[in-house]
Amino acid sequence: MINQSTTKATVGIIGTGLAGLSCATRLQALGFEVCAYEKSRGPSGRMSTRSGEGWSADHGAQYFTARDPLFIQEINAWIKAGVAAAWHPRLFVYEGDQWRESISNGHRYVGTPAMNSPGKYLAQNLSIQFNHTIDKIFRQNGKWFIHSLETGDIDQAFDYLILAIPAPQATSLVTSTDYSLDGFASGVNMLGCWTVMARFTECPDIPFDAAFINNEIISWISRNNSKPGRASQETWTIHANPQWSQQWIELDKGVASSHILECAKKLGLHCENAEISIHRWRYASGAINSGSGFILNPAMKLGLCGDWLNGGRVEGAWLSGQKLANAINI
Ligand SMILES: Cc1cc2nc3c(=O)[nH]c(=O)nc-3n(C[C@H](O)[C@H](O)[C@H](O)COP(=O)(O)OP(=O)(O)OC[C@H]3O[C@@H](n4cnc5c(N)ncnc54)[C@H](O)[C@@H]3O)c2cc1C
Incomplete structure (x- = not known):
């Protein structure tokens, strides 16, 4: 009332x-x-989402989860309105030079056709x-x-x-x-995040859609076009980890990008022939x-x-x- x-x-x-x-x-x-x-x-x-002709990349939040009944109800309304959907990536974890499949099986959602659609x-x-x-x-x-x-x-x-x-x-x-x-x-100590977006003309030979990376400059990589409703061009989003990003938040964009791509190469994502853009998030994460x-x-x-x-x-x-x-x- x-x-x-x-x-x-x-x-x-x-x-x-x-x-x-x-x-x-x-x-x-x-x-x-x-x-x-x-x-x-x-x-x-x-x-948020960045896009161009035939491609798009969520360069902020990658997906969202829901525990609270009120938020679950809200997501259901978004799904009904066509602005969100479940995302079922082949999800890997990298740790100690080893890859393994993630055992986490919680529901993940994304905005459709882009992360900013619910907004x-x-x-x-x-x-x-x-x-x-x-x-x-x-x-x-x-x-x-x-x-x-x-x-x-x-x-x-x-x-x-x-x-x-x-x-x-x-x-x-x-x-x-x-x-x-x-x-x-x-x-509140909010940390930044360097985000690289890589667009490929050919599909990289990678056996997963997204991966959590531990103990490297990079903490997350994901294949944007594996999400529902996305443009078809092969596009990957790469997040540097919060501590490294914060330490190097004032780096020149080109220099930050080359460090991140070097690490991506080590992880098997070769971006030499990809079109690259980079975004600096000054306040990405942190809470009290x-x-x-x-x-x-x-x-x-x-x-x-x-x-x-x-x-x-x-x-x-x-x-x-x-x-x-x-x-x-x-
Ligand atoms: C790289 C990255 C990855 C993330 N990954 C995930 C994830 O996978 N899952 C997840 O759940 N969350 C993730 N998050 C966090 C998630 O995006 C945030 O928790 C959520 O979007 C925050 O919403 P908000 O409204 O609190 O703040 P914001 O989204 O930051 O909104 C604040 C708004 O205020 C505007 N603003 C700021 N100052 C002013 C001003 N002076 N005047 C007018 N407007 C102003 C800004 O432009 C912005 O639109 C990620 C965030 C980043 C950056």
Whole structure:
């Protein structure tokens, strides 16, 4: 049932990754008036896909799993809408110079036709301003105001403000004001990730679709076109491990790429004839134990949600957004 006292409250949400989208859709369903701001051209954040003619590569989240009944229900709705499907890769593990088949048999899901499809689906009935990097927030006379790097002051004032962005970005927004929050993001050590995408004209002779790699620069490789609904060109995504990525996050892209491809070659993925692109994720992974899965300061009407407050990963991000919305509605 909608709480009548908050029906007309306005909410500004910064960030339209899965946490922001989840919070926005839930709040809108509860009767709040929601407007979201996103610095990129589209929604979905780290659940992202790069594509070109005949190829695509998920270069952020690779797949998602679901344990919580609410998230399982949400995934079923996505599957019904055609924006997600189960993925059954031939999955290997590399450890101590040995390959073995993975014995992990949990369900894995991906967005279809791309990892950002569930995000686009959630965004379709929301008011979102893209290409808006919010670089200043402030509160006056009980209302929140925000400023966009690209367009200046935003006219609309909000009753509530929600930061659905990674911890370091939220910290810099909040510390540019006097609004500190208890137990806030200072303890979160988010790590980067270097991601290489390799496009082949011929299928490499590799006996698996995806592999977890231990004790190497690379931690994960996967054949993107083994996922349901993908473009057909043979395309592999390679993630460097979080510690190596973080240590070398400022490397020149070409140099980072050559280290990663050298390691790929050692693992049997020869990319000499492939077309290569590389992406630097500054804030890929990391989480704190926040207890509740979100932060809300009811007096200031300021909230935070995101994967980093709820165990990391896609499922945690979605649940964090739902939990924050429900807490605001009390
Ligand atoms: C390389 C990589 C691999 C991963 N693999 C997996 C995996 O296999 N399985 C899994 O479950 N999870 C994986 N993850 C993690 C998963 O992607 C995240 O947990 C989840 O997508 C986080 O969602 P979020 O909404 O919390 O944050 P984000 O997706 O980061 O969303 C934040 C949004 O805020 C926007 N933003 C930031 N600052 C501002 C600002 N100042 N103004 C406006 N907008 C702003 C950003 O552009 C972004 O769209 C991976 C992540 C990476 C990077």
